[in-house]
Each structure stands twice: as C-alpha cells, then as structure tokens.
Amino acid sequence: AWTPGNIIAERLEQVRQSVGAEQVLLGLSGGVDSAVVAALLHKAIGAQLVCVFVDNGLLRLDEADQVMRTFARHMGVRVIRVDAERRFLERLHGVEDPEQKRKVIGNTFIDIFDDEASKLEGVKWLAQGTIYPDVIESAGARTGKARVIKSHHNVAGLPEQMNLKLLEPLRDLFKDEVRQIGIELGLPSEMVYRHPFPGPGLGVRILGEVTKAAADTLRQADQIFIEELRRADLYDQVSQAFAVYLPVRSVGVVGDNRQYEPVIALRAVETIDFMTARWAHLPYDFLDLVCRRIVNEVKGISRVVYDITGKPPGTIEWE
Ligand code: XMP
Numbered sequence: 001a002w003t004p005g006n007i008i009a010e011r012l013e014q015v016r017q018s019v020g021a022e023q024v025l026l027g028l029s030g031g032v033d034s035a036v037v038a039a040l041l042h043k044a045i046g047a048q049l050v051c052v053f054v055d056n057g058l059l060r061l062d063e064a065d066q067v068m069r070t071f072a073r074h075m076g077v078r079v080i081r082v083d084a085e086r087r088f089l090e091r092l093h094g095v096e097d098p099e100q101k102r103k104v105i106g107n108t109f110i111d112i113f114d115d116e117a118s119k120l121e122g123v124k125w126l127a128q129g130t131i132y133p134d135v136i137e138s139a140g141a142r143t144g145k146a147r148v149i150k151s152h153h154n155v156a157g158l159p160e161q162m163n164l165k166l167l168e169p170l171r172d173l174f175k176d177e178v179r180q181i182g183i184e185l186g187l188p189s190e191m192v193y194r195h196p197f198p199g200p201g202l203g204v205r206i207l208g209e210v211t212k213a214a215a216d217t218l219r220q221a222d223q224i225f226i227e228e229l230r231r232a233d234l235y236d237q238v239s240q241a242f243a244v245y246l247p248v249r250s251v252g253v254v255g256d257n258r259q260y261e262p263v264i265a266l267r268a269v270e271t272i273d274f275m276t277a278r279w280a281h282l283p284y285d286f287l288d289l290v291c292r293r294i295v296n297e298v299k300g301i302s303r304v305v306y307d308i309t310g311k312p313p314g315t316i317e318w319e
Contacts, residue, residue: 004184007177008040011169015044022124024167027113028053028079029199030067032192033129033170036178039185040169041127042077050078050123052116054109057085058201058215061223070188084112085212092203092210098319101210105200114158126164130171131178195240196274204319206245214262218245220298221264228290229268238280241268243294244307244318252302254295259302264294267307269316277311 024041028034028051041049051071055064064081071077091108095101117123159166170178182192198204205222206214222243229235246263253259266287271277291304307314 002177004177004180007173008043008181008184011040012044015041015167015169018167019045019048019125021048023048023050023120023122024125024127025117025120025123025164026051026127028067028071029129030059030063031129031197032175032182032194033131033178035070035129035187035191036182036185037127037129037169038071038077039075039182039187041167042075043185047078049127050080050120052080052082052113054082054084054112056088056105056109056201056203057212058088058105058203058210060197060202060226061219066191070191075186080116082112082116084108087112088203089210089212094209096208098204101203101319102200105203109199110158114161117158117162123162124165125167126159126162127167127169130168132172132174135171193236195235195238195242198317202245204317205242206247207318208247214245214247217262217298217300218243218264221245221294221301221304224293224297225266225290228286228293232286234282234286237270238268238282239271239274239277240316241266241280243267250303252295254302259300261300261302263303263305264298264301265305265307265318266290267316267318269311271311271316274316275311277316279308279310282306 024045026034026038026041026049028038030053038049038051053064053067053071068079068081072079072081088105088108091104092101095104158164173181179192183189202215202218203210206218225241225243226235229238229241235241244265244267246265248263249260250263251258251260268280268282269277270280287306294304295302
C-alpha cells in the first residue's frame with residue numbers, strides 16, 4: 001500500500017544503496033521539493049549530504065533565515081549559505097525585460113552554485129528535487145512564456161563538468177505525495193504547504209528594473225498580505241497570493257503631506273493546475289484591512305490595488 005512511511009523506507013534504502021559512502025551535493029531553494037529531498041537525504045546519509053543555499057536578495061521577508069533555521073539549526077543538515085544579493089543586483093542593474101531578467105537570474109544562480117560546488121572536494125553526486133510533473137513538462141513543448149522549468153534548481157552542465165552522478169529520489173512522485181512525505185519526515189507544515197514561489201523570486205514581481213529599495217518595500221507589503229491571509233484562515237483557501245511592486249507613481253495624501261510614490265498590487269488566485277486560474281474573491285473587509293496596514297506600515301506606499309484578472313488572459317505572475 002502507498003503510505004508515506006513505506007515510500008520513505010523504500011527511498012532511504014535505495015539512496016543508501018546507490019550512494020554508498022560518497023558525498024552528495026544539493027541546491028536548497030526554500031521550495032517544497034528541494035526541502036523534502038534534503039530531509040530525506042539527511043535521514044538516509046546524514047553528514048554525507050552537503051547543501052548549498054543561495055540568498056539572491058529576491059526572497060521573501062525572513063525566508064533565508066527561516067531556511068537556515070529549519071535545516072542547519074534544527075535538523076543539523078550541513079548547509080553552506082551564500083549571501084549573493086549584491087552579485088544578483090549588480091547583474092540585474094538596468095535590465096527591464098522580464099525574460100531577460102529570468103535569464104540573468106538563472107545564469108547568476110548557476111555561476112554561484114558552480115563556484116561553491118567546485119570548492120567542495122570529494123562530492124560525487126548532485127541531488128535534485130525533480131518531481132513527476134517536471135519530468136512531463138520538460139518532455140513536452142510548452143506554450144506561453146518561454147522558461148526553463150526549475151531553472152533555479154537545474155544546474156545545467158554541472159554534472160558533466162564535475163563528473164557528478166544525478167540523484168533524483170522524488171522523480172516519480174506527485175506534489176501531494178511529496179508533501180505527505182515532507183510532513184512524515186518532520187518538516188514544518190508551514191514550509192510544506194507554502195504557496196509556490198517562482199525561481200526568479202521577487203525579480204519578476206518588481207516590474208521593470210529590480211532595485212534593493214523596491215525589493216525591501218515589496219517584502220514588507222507581501223509579508224503583511226500573507227500574515228493577514230493566515231490570520232483570517234484564508235491562506236490555504238487560495239492557491240497562490242502575493243504582492244507586486246509597480247514602479248509607476250501615484251499621488252496620495254498622508255497626514256498633511258502630498259506623496260507621489262509607487263503602487264502595490266495584490267494578487268490572489270484559485271487554481272488546480274496553475275495553467276488556468278480564477279482570481280480569488282477575497283472579502284472586501286479583508287482587502288480593506290490589508291490595504292490599511294500596507295499604507296500605514298510600509299514607507300513610501302500610499303496606494304494599493306487588487307488584481308481581478310483571470311488566467312487567461314492574465315498570467316498569475318505579472319511578468
Ligand atoms: P504564470 O505567471 O505563468 O505562472 O501564470 C504559473 C506558475 O508558475 C510560477 N512561475 C514560475 N516558476 N520560474 C518558476 O520556477 C519562473 O520563471 C516562473 N514564472 C512563473 C508562478 O509563480 C505560478 O505558480
């Protein structure tokens with residue numbers, strides 16, 4: 001019978017068989033799939049697992065520290081944290097086109113990951129959080145936005161270059177199965193049931209050029225939205241929710257002062273497969289509360305709008 005316990009036992013055995021006494025490298029992203037691989041491999045081979053976690057400066061509020069807390073501190077996983085905010089922002093300077101931003105972020109990630117990997121001696125395996133839908137998606141041609149699926153985790157070329165063998169222990173599993181395994185392995189449910197987050201992160205939620213100031217502002221607004229969704233028990237009822245930073249400026253009055261500042265858009269959708277989606281009909285009172293908190297608490301924001309576009313025609317992300 002399919003139970004998370006049985007699957008885990010089977011995978012632990014398979015991993016130990018394949019890997020033997022060799023070392024395994026894993027890129028942690030903060031997402032569910034790589035998190036579950038980390039937990040599984042840690043249980044299977046303990047200190048033979050080395051994780052690299054790249055903080056690209058485009059993560060959600062406190063996300064990097066949370067990843068480190070969960071894996072390094074609580075679980076005792078070996079995690080090398082690379083603070084790469086400056087490198088990402090420098091390479092993104094002046095880049096405005098969404099697909100170009102994706103490319104720059106993906107390439108920078110790969111460069112940094114490669115650098116870290118080549119410093120590690122004795123690693124023979126590269127583990128990846130590939131799951132069954134990724135296998136299918138990469139096989140078929142995709143319409144719509146061109147993107148490398150999981151460009152974030154896909155360290156192209158690295159396995160050959162470093163002579164690494166590929167380890168993909170979740171390759172035949174669906175998302176809900178991966179989540180059940182994560183819970184069974186003791187990962188916090190907040191991590192396991194977190195809304196999806198795009199590989200390029202806030203880089204595609206700050207329209208146009210990405211700056212540190214915009215990222216800091218967006219992180220605060222997004223945090224307020226998510227915090228209130230959780231408080232109102234709405235977080236699990238929507239499939240994905242987030243804030244977007246719009247670099248157009250709008251006039252507002254705060255106290256006696258006229259403001260002329262960027263705008264925050266809120267997006268929340270309900271969907272099964274993320275290929276089509278309906279905008280979430282969040283209660284007006286709830287939206288009112290989130291708007292008030294954002295304009296009161298986030299410096300430089302005096303206008304908040306709610307996105308009521310379905311997919312199609314709108315994509316879920318704004319870029
Ligand atoms: P769209 O915007 O295409 O998004 O309706 C569908 C789902 O995919 C996520 N998404 C991405 N994930 N790299 C990723 O890893 C990307 O470049 C990317 N773009 C969109 C999006 O968050 C949504 O869940």
